[in-house]
Amino acid sequence: MQSVTVHAKPHRLVWLIGIGWLLGLAAQVATRFWSGYMDVSPPQLLLGALLCGASGAAAYRTSRGRRGPAEGALAGGALAASIVVGYAALAVLLWNPAWSEAGEQQWQGVVLEVSLAIAIALTLGAACGFVGWRLAARRNSGGATRGQHL
Secondary structure (H helix, E strand, O other): OOOOOOOOOOHHHHHHHHHHHHHHHHHHHHHHHHHOOOOOOHHHHHHHHHHHHHHHHHHHHHOOOOOOHHHHHHHHHHHHHHHHHHHHHHHHHOOOHHHHHHOOOOHHHHHHHHHHHHHHHHHHHHHHHHHHHHHHHHHHHOOEEOOEEO
C-alpha cells in the first residue's frame, strides 16, 4: 500500500472555523436579546455540526501522526467543547433573573439535563470531526487514506 502524506497548513479553513464560531456567538447573543432566553436554533446546531466537521478536515490537513480518523474525532470533540464552554460563559454573562424564579425544577434534574446535553454535544462533535477527517482524506487521495481504505 502506498502512503499519502499531507502537511499543508489550512489557514483558510482555520479562519473559516473561527469566523463560524464568532457567527454562532453573535446569533446566540441576538437570540438572547430577542427572546429573553438562551435557546439554540436549528441553524445554529447545523453551524456547529459543520464547524466540527471542518475541524476534522483541518486535523487531516495538518496531521503528522498515525492516529487516522481519531484525530478528526478529537478535533471535532474539542471544537464542540469550545462551543459548550462558550455557551456556558455566555449564559453566565447574560443571565436573566427570571430564569431563577420561574422554575420549580430540582437541582438533580438540572444536573442530569446539563450532563446529558454536554455528552450529546461532545459525542456529535466528535462524530462530525470523524466524518470531516474521512471526507478530507477521500477528497485528497481519491479513496485511500494513508494506506488505509475508506
